[in-house]
Amino acid sequence: MLSPLMPLDIQSLIQTRLGENYDLHDRHVNRTLVKVLRTIGFDKVYARAQGAYLYDRDGKDYLDGLGGYGAVNIGRNHPAIKKTLSDLMAMDMPNMVQMDCSLLSGLLAEALIKRSPPHLNAAFLCNSGTEAVEAAIKFARCATGREKMLFCSRAFHGLTTGALALNGSPMFRESFGSLLPGNDITLDDFEALERELATGEYAAFFIECVQGKGVHYPKSDMFWPKAQELCRKYGTLLVADEVQTGLGRTGRFYAFEHWALEPDIVTLAKSLSGGLIPCGAMLTRREIYDKTFSRLDRCVVHSTTFGRNNMAMAAGLATLQVMDEERVVENADRMGKALLEGLRGLSSRHEFIKEVRGKGLMIAIEFAEPRSLRLRAAWKIIQAADKGLFAQMVVIPMLKNHRILTQVAGHHMDVIKMTPPLIIGQTEVDRIVRAFDETLADCYKFPGAMWDMGTNLVRASLSSKRAA
Numbered sequence: 001m002l003s004p005l006m007p008l009d010i011q012s013l014i015q016t017r018l019g020e021n022y023d024l025h026d027r028h029v030n031r032t033l034v035k036v037l038r039t040i041g042f043d044k045v046y047a048r049a050q051g052a053y054l055y056d057r058d059g060k061d062y063l064d065g066l067g068g069y070g071a072v073n074i075g076r077n078h079p080a081i082k083k084t085l086s087d088l089m090a091m092d093m094p095n096m097v098q099m100d101c102s103l104l105s106g107l108l109a110e111a112l113i114k115r116s117p118p119h120l121n122a123a124f125l126c127n128s129g130t131e132a133v134e135a136a137i138k139f140a141r142c143a144t145g146r147e148k149m150l151f152c153s154r155a156f157h158g159l160t161t162g163a164l165a166l167n168g169s170p171m172f173r174e175s176f177g178s179l180l181p182g183n184d185i186t187l188d189d190f191e192a193l194e195r196e197l198a199t200g201e202y203a204a205f206f207i208e209c210v211q212g213k214g215v216h217y218p219k220s221d222m223f224w225p226k227a228q229e230l231c232r233k234y235g236t237l238l239v240a241d242e243v244q245t246g247l248g249r250t251g252r253f254y255a256f257e258h259w260a261l262e263p264d265i266v267t268l269a270k271s272l273s274g275g276l277i278p279c280g281a282m283l284t285r286r287e288i289y290d291k292t293f294s295r296l297d298r299c300v301v302h303s304t305t306f307g308r309n310n311m312a313m314a315a316g317l318a319t320l321q322v323m324d325e326e327r328v329v330e331n332a333d334r335m336g337k338a339l340l341e342g343l344r345g346l347s348s349r350h351e352f353i354k355e356v357r358g359k360g361l362m363i364a365i366e367f368a369e370p371r372s373l374r375l376r377a378a379w380k381i382i383q384a385a386d387k388g389l390f391a392q393m394v395v396i397p398m399l400k401n402h403r404i405l406t407q408v409a410g411h412h413m414d415v416i417k418m419t420p421p422l423i424i425g426q427t428e429v430d431r432i433v434r435a436f437d438e439t440l441a442d443c444y445k446f447p448g449a450m451w452d453m454g455t456n457l458v459r460a461s462l463s464s465k466r467a468a
């Protein structure tokens with residue numbers, strides 16, 4: 001006779017093995033990432049998370065300035081999402097029957113469409129940002145009969161091979177072979193924009209209204225509206241990738257609202273799940289949507305097995321309700337302004353700061369060569385080894401000394417980016433500003449601990465390049 005099934009005791013498993021994290025990943029997962037995290041002292045073991053904070057095993061709090069790359073806009077482990085998910089589990093609902101139309105996916109589509117401009121009236125549901133982008137590529141190609149994609153330099157739209165074809169950073173594309181046809185243009189280059197679109201070859205122009213890599217947006221307020229106008233003129237669909245900027249990140253539900261755009265296709269993911277279950281969506285006009293599902297035998301010509309699963313749909317519905325009730329978008333706008341103001345206030349005191357920019361709670365600090373001779377020499381040594389190492393030098397003590405998790409905003413750029421959960425308050429804003437102030441003040445001590453650390457980073461970077 002079979003013995004009664006013992007369910008996995010997940011709590012004791014975690015209790016007994018917590019702390020083996022990095023060794024396990026070194027042996028079985030991405031050991032290069034482990035190396036990087038160990039080098040920069042980011043090999044922390046987080047044991048618990050709530051709202052905008054992570055906690056280590058000693059209960060020390062870490063302010064989360066990354067927000068899971070924008071996946072936890074409403075804060076981690078939000079009680080309302082947990083309750084919705086456990087209530088749903090208790091119901092034993094049929095899930096992923098596939099040859100049916102589930103209630104919850106219909107309800108999430110309805111809820112998203114209700115929050116979007118009226119022309120975006122059909123939704124495709126999937127599991128991630130990159131999948132939402134893949135859907136947008138296919139739907140745009142199908143609707144226009146064109147193959148090429150236009151995108152922006154520095155763009156980031158995901159890392160599956162379709163989305164990778166729209167990546168504006170050579171480093172991400174390197175060594176993965178040839179990708180879908182397309183071209184990139186630089187922000188604010190009106191001439192290149194029209195020259196490319198006028199070829200009539202592009203199915204879609206993919207934009208991030210505020211770019212994730214480096215937090216860049218056009219200097220001219222007219223660039224995005226002009227892009228929309230030219231897309232219409234030359235028959236190219238405008239795709240606003242809101243995977244990172246959507247759901248309140250920039251202080252509006254959608255970032256395209258800042259420029260009053262009416263994109264033909266919009267992609268969402270990340271925080272749509274409330275940070276607990278993967279979930280993505282693509283919204284578009286009904287006529288574009290129906291071009292893909294154009295005949296009965298094409299009714300599932302684009303789909304994904306878990307795309308409309310109940311847990312993700314319920315998490316999405318619960319997240320949207322939390323956003324309404326807690327006025328998350330308004331808070332992002334208010335706290336974003338407070339954080340920008342606080343950080344801009346540091347510019348006058350710290351010659352390393354070139355610019356503080358952002359919208360809502362998507363904020364970047366860019367550094368530049370200091371004026372004083374002594375510091376300039378130190379800066380140049382660091383830059384010669386790797387552009388971006390100075391920003392890394394700042395990120396390390398931000399975590400070590402101030403317990404604030406931040407990250408360099410992209411490869412080879414001296415930019416630190418912050419995307420904290422949108423629920424932060426003035427306490428968190430003050431803590432971030434104070435921490436940057438103190439960290440940058442340490443950079444004036446040359447020689448000193450900061451520059452010693454920089455030298456160590458230079459060594460690590462050079463030895464890894466030699467090994468590669």
Ligand SMILES: Cc1ncc(COP(=O)(O)O)c(C=O)c1O
Pocket residue numbers: 069128129130131133156157158159208212241242243244245269270
């Ligand atoms: C603008 C944008 N699009 C797409 C993606 C890909 O999303 P995912 O990581 O869920 O595949 C990202 C991820 O950072 C993103 O920022």
